[in-house]
Amino acid sequence: xxxxxxxxxxxxxxxxxxxxxxxxxxxxxxxxxxxxxxxxxxxxxxxxxxxxxxxxxxxxxxxxxxxxxxxxxxxxxxxxxxxxxxxxxxxxxxxxxxxxxxxxxxxxxxxxxxxxxxxxxxxxxxxxxxxxxxxxxxxxxxxxxxxxxxxxxxxxxxxxxxxxxxxxxxxxxxxxxxxxxxxxxxxxxxxxxxxxxxxxxxxxxxxxxxxxxxxxxxxxxxxxxxxxxxxxxxxxxxxxxxxxxxxxxxxxxxxxxxxxxxxxxxxxxxxxxxxxxxxxxxxxxxxxxxxxxxxxxxxxxxxxxxxxxxxxxxxxxxxxxxxxxxxxxxxxxxxxxxxxx
Amino acid sequence: xxxxxxxxxxxxxxxxxxxxxxxxxxxxxxxxxxxxxxxxxxxxxxxxxxxxxxxxxxxxxxxxxxxxxxxxxxxxxxxxxxxxxxxxxxxxxxxxxxxxxxxxxxxxxxxxxxxxxxxxxxxxxxxxxxxxxxxxxxxxxxxxxxxxxxxxxxxxxxxxxxxxxxxxxxxxxxxxxxxxxxxxxxxxxxxxxxxxxxxxxxxxxxxxxxxxxxxxxxxxxxxxxxxxxxxxxxxxxxxxxxxxxxxxxxxxxxxxxxxxxxxxxxxxxxxxxxxxxxxxxxxxxxxxxxxxxxxxxxxxxxxxxxxxxxxxxxxxxxxxxxxxxxxxxxxxxxxxxxxxxxxxxxxxxxxxxxxxxxxxxxxxxxxxxxxxxxxxxxxxxxxxxxxxxxxxxxxxxxxxxxxxxxxxxxxxxxxxxxxxxxxxxxxxxxxxxxxxxxxxxxxxxxxxxxxxxxxxxxxxxxxxxxxxxxxxxxxxxxxxxxxxxxxxxxxxxxxxxxxxxxxxxxxxxxxxxxxxxxxxxxxxxxxxxxxxxxxxxxxxxxxxxxxxxxxxxxxxxxxxxxxxxxxxxxxxxxxxxxxxxxxxxxx
Numbered sequence: 001x002x003x004x005x006x007x008x009x010x011x012x013x014x015x016x017x018x019x020x021x022x023x024x025x026x027x028x029x030x031x032x033x034x035x036x037x038x039x040x041x042x043x044x045x046x047x048x049x050x051x052x053x054x055x056x057x058x059x060x061x062x063x064x065x066x067x068x069x070x071x072x073x074x075x076x077x078x079x080x081x082x083x084x085x086x087x088x089x090x091x092x093x094x095x096x097x098x099x100x101x102x103x104x105x106x107x108x109x110x111x112x113x114x115x116x117x118x119x120x121x122x123x124x125x126x127x128x129x130x131x132x133x134x135x136x137x138x139x140x141x142x143x144x145x146x147x148x149x150x151x152x153x154x155x156x157x158x159x160x161x162x163x164x165x166x167x168x169x170x171x172x173x174x175x176x177x178x179x180x181x182x183x184x185x186x187x188x189x190x191x192x193x194x195x196x197x198x199x200x201x202x203x204x205x206x207x208x209x210x211x212x213x214x215x216x217x218x219x220x221x222x223x224x225x226x227x228x229x230x231x232x233x234x235x236x237x238x239x240x241x242x243x244x245x246x247x248x249x250x251x252x253x254x255x256x257x258x259x260x261x262x263x264x265x266x267x268x269x270x271x272x273x274x275x276x277x278x279x280x281x282x283x284x285x286x287x288x289x290x291x292x293x294x295x296x297x298x299x300x301x302x303x304x305x306x307x308x309x310x311x312x313x314x315x316x317x318x319x320x321x322x323x324x325x326x327x328x329x330x331x332x333x334x335x336x337x338x339x340x341x
Numbered sequence: 342x343x344x345x346x347x348x349x350x351x352x353x354x355x356x357x358x359x360x361x362x363x364x365x366x367x368x369x370x371x372x373x374x375x376x377x378x379x380x381x382x383x384x385x386x387x388x389x390x391x392x393x394x395x396x397x398x399x400x401x402x403x404x405x406x407x408x409x410x411x412x413x414x415x416x417x418x419x420x421x422x423x424x425x426x427x428x429x430x431x432x433x434x435x436x437x438x439x440x441x442x443x444x445x446x447x448x449x450x451x452x453x454x455x456x457x458x459x460x461x462x463x464x465x466x467x468x469x470x471x472x473x474x475x476x477x478x479x480x481x482x483x484x485x486x487x488x489x490x491x492x493x494x495x496x497x498x499x500x501x502x503x504x505x506x507x508x509x510x511x512x513x514x515x516x517x518x519x520x521x522x523x524x525x526x527x528x529x530x531x532x533x534x535x536x537x538x539x540x541x542x543x544x545x546x547x548x549x550x551x552x553x554x555x556x557x558x559x560x561x562x563x564x565x566x567x568x569x570x571x572x573x574x575x576x577x578x579x580x581x582x583x584x585x586x587x588x589x590x591x592x593x594x595x596x597x598x599x600x601x602x603x604x605x606x607x608x609x610x611x612x613x614x615x616x617x618x619x620x621x622x623x624x625x626x627x628x629x630x631x632x633x634x635x636x637x638x639x640x641x642x643x644x645x646x647x648x649x650x651x652x653x654x655x656x657x658x659x660x661x662x663x664x665x666x667x668x669x670x671x672x673x674x675x676x677x678x679x680x681x682x683x684x685x686x687x688x689x690x691x692x693x694x695x696x697x698x699x700x701x702x703x704x705x706x707x708x709x710x711x712x713x714x715x716x717x718x719x720x721x722x723x724x725x726x727x728x729x730x731x732x733x734x735x736x737x738x739x740x741x742x743x744x745x746x747x748x749x750x751x752x753x754x755x756x757x758x759x760x761x762x763x764x765x766x767x768x769x770x771x772x773x774x775x776x777x778x779x780x781x782x783x784x785x786x787x788x789x790x791x792x793x794x795x796x797x798x799x800x801x802x803x804x805x806x807x808x809x810x811x812x813x814x815x816x817x818x819x820x821x822x823x824x825x826x827x828x829x830x831x832x833x834x835x836x837x838x839x840x841x842x843x844x845x846x847x848x849x850x851x852x853x854x855x856x857x858x859x860x861x862x863x864x865x866x867x868x869x870x871x872x873x874x875x876x877x878x879x880x881x882x883x884x885x886x887x888x889x890x891x892x893x894x895x896x897x898x899x900x901x902x903x904x905x906x907x908x909x910x911x912x913x914x915x916x917x918x919x920x921x922x923x924x925x926x927x928x
Contacts, residue, residue, distance in 0.1 A: 030677060031676060031677025032677070033676045033677040034677040082810050082813065083807060083810060084589065085568075085589055085809070086589065094589075094590040095590065150621055153621070153622065153625060154621075154625065157625055157629060158625045158628060158629065161629055164626075164629070164631060165617070165622050165625070165626070166615075166617075167591070169631075170373055170376060170378060170613060170631070171373075173591065173593075174595070174611075177586055177588060177591075177595070286618055286619055287619050287621075287622060288622070289617045289618075289619065289622050291590055291591055291592065299776075299807060302776070302804065302805065302806070302807075303806050303807055303810045304679060305810075
């Protein structure tokens with residue numbers, strides 16, 4: 001297992017270089033003036049854009065430009081984001097924790113609900129629970145996120161005033177912005193507990209409920225379908241029949257023998273879902289006025305904010321690479337044939 | 342089993358706690374009684390009083406800083422002393438008989454938010470800094486035109502032409518007075534001062550790296566980059582509210598009460614201005630009482646009508662604004678600019694000078710279905726604009742020719758454009774609006790649909806851009822066609838003629854529109870003392886505006902405001918850039 005992980009880790013720099021070449025190549029579609037924003041950390045520098053082009057060799061051969069750009073990326077200089085009115089690095093530090101917090105809270109219900117419903121749906125094929133589960137999956141997948149979001153918002157906030165939009169209510173927001181509150185992790189629920197402010201923890205949690213439910217409905221639906229079909233296929237395998245023939249109890253057959261082997265496509269999808277959530281969920285964040293990285297990235301793309309889009313792409317690529325590595329390790333753990341092969 | 346119960350207990354506590362503080366329990370009791378929450382969709386450009394020139398930023402500025410004199414309540418034609426103790430007039434001896442010298446006695450006992458006392462030196466410095474800043478397309482010309490006799494402080498090469506001596510002579514400190522001497526008399530000068538004579542602390546400005554008030558440093562602080570001034574994100578005024586936070590991550594601005602205010606402190610302890618892009622969310626926030634007023638267009642008004650907790654103040658006359666209009670940029674910065682497409686007249690883009698041909702502009706103007714826009718965008722609560730001067734303002738001509746939707750004329754104009762090349766090759770460009778403004782988005786769609794239907798080779802994209810980025814792109818002449826509106830800085834047609842038509846005005850400067858004949862006409866009209874002649878001159882200017890089509894004013898809308906019924910004390914002054922919270926309270 002260790003050798004397998006080490007081998008995968010050694011491949012990471014190569015993948016990283018490949019990703020940066022790809023992003024750099026796409027950036028070449030922009031003019032030198034647009035690319036200049038990638039090299040400044042203060043908008044005043046853009047006043048002398050020709051000088052920026054000369055200084056950073058944007059009129060030089062591509063390989064020189066690539067090395068220069070890569071060096072900046074390594075140092076964390078990702079340029080200036082006009083959309084966020086701050087450097088791209090600072091914008092990522094500012095907006096990413098909100099999305100990370102949302103993802104962490106959304107991922108557990110997505111996985112638990114997706115795997116559980118998918119499994120019982122397959123086990124009880126064509127019975128009521130299966131119909132319900134398929135209805136849930138179809139509903140979750142076929143209704144657009146903004147419809148779910150607005151619907152939930154109208155009912156649980158508009159009508160019942162239970163779960164408000166945004167990240168914090170007014171009082172909590174004022175307290176968090178005050179010097180009394182120390183941000184350790186920028187994850188509000190965690191920081192609230194570390195600051196021993198349980199009311200802020202609850203307030204942040206209340207604001208997370210609707211975005212989490214929206215994301216769970218949409219993402220868990222996909223997972224239900226994949227888990228169900230994977231389980232159905234596994235349950236038809238000879239070794240499952242053998243296990244049953246040996247007289248093993250049904251829960252043991254399902255949980256020990258079938259589900260573990262059905263998990264490979266589920267792990268892939270879960271990893272992709274996790275990374276997808278971390279990349280920001282533009283629609284959910286916009287509807288709920290949630291200040292995450294997806295809303296910033298989406299805005300940046302609309303404003304043609306080249307530096308922000310490049311930074312966002314790099315972040316996404318990095319997360320995807322880490323996500324894939326995690327998935328590979330999980331495969332190997334679930335199925336020894338992979339690490340031995 | 343016991344273990345499971347213990348595990349479930351904290352979960353149960355959290356769930357109950359989450360459900361406990363519901364709106365149902367609180368009913369319609371005043372939420373956050375000492376905090377006013379305004380929810381909009383735009384953002385803020387800067388809080389520098391000499392740089393900002395948009396209503397979003399100025400709504401904050403005019404609650405934090407104070408001018409020497411101010412409008413008297415809802416009146417635009419009467420003034421009240423503010424940081425000056427009297428409004429200059431010939432009768433009180435503070436205005437010279439020739440109408441050129443104004444004396445403003447500075448109020449004693451006023452303190453800035455940092456505790457330092459207000460002096461005449463601060464007031465003079467603030468005016469001089471306002472004149473010196475003169476950023477491209479900014480507000481400085483409002484005062485410099487009359488105080489210095491110039492509409493730009495730079496020569497044709499962009500070098501500073503303003504002399505320190507001129508600045509010192511024009512704005513002087515005499516004892517406890519600030520004396521302002523105009524180059525020539527102007528009847529509307531006090532109107533401008535009522536909105537544009539904000540006073541800042543000189544010491545604070547210098548300490549924070551702004552202009553030290555010396556001749557040698559003038560060039561450095563002329564036409565500065567927005568983010569480089571000391572006032573960009575910080576403020577130290579004398580106003581009823583202090584700027585506490587500009588939370589860019591949370592997209593909100595927080596103002597707190599100035600407890601050491603020289604008048605009675607405001608009843609509100611805090612004002613929070615939040616930016617929420619999604620209109621449905623804003624409406625729900627208003628209905629839930631989490632917002633006290635929201636930004637809304639008339640299209641969405643039915644969604645809050647009939648709510649007993651929301652008050653709609655309708656039929657507000659808006660004779661001080663021309664909103665919206667769309668503008669053409671005559672020399673577009675197409676470098677790396679996808680809104681120009683290929684940057685050539687090849688069917689996939691437009692050249693930088695595309696709108697220099699009046700036939701292109703006319704083609705666009707005749708392509709717009711004004712009536713559909715009026716009905717769908719304003720539910721009929723507007724009248725078609727007849728030029729740049731709004732209905733209700735002096736200089737408005739009810740008989741003025743104006744554009745109507747006319748496919749035949751639009752086609753004819755496009756066929757003429759660029760010697761027939763536009764019709765033959767087609768074009769591709771982007772029409773831009775500020776993101777979140779659904780009426781301007783609708784207008785862009787109407788324009789797109791009609792123009793594309795004229796010729797399959799015509800392609801129009803539309804794109805919404807966040808407010809501050811939009812303003813920056815407009816200033817940089819990067820928007821081929823853009824929507825924006827104008828709220829008067831002072832109630833005089835010159836303010837419209839200048840900023841819609843004069844080459845040093847805000848929009849023409851961004852559009853790169855320059856016409857010497859128009860510049861002269863605008864200047865003459867402003868200085869004409871005879872009322873009848875002056876009116877005729879504005880009729881003439883409006884006719885010229887119709888012929889040259891540098892921009893197209895669409896409608897004069899009837900305004901409205903929404904607020905929770907627990908909000909009191911708000912009053913309307915057509916010239917205000919937003920809510921003046923000093924008088925507002927909840928209860």
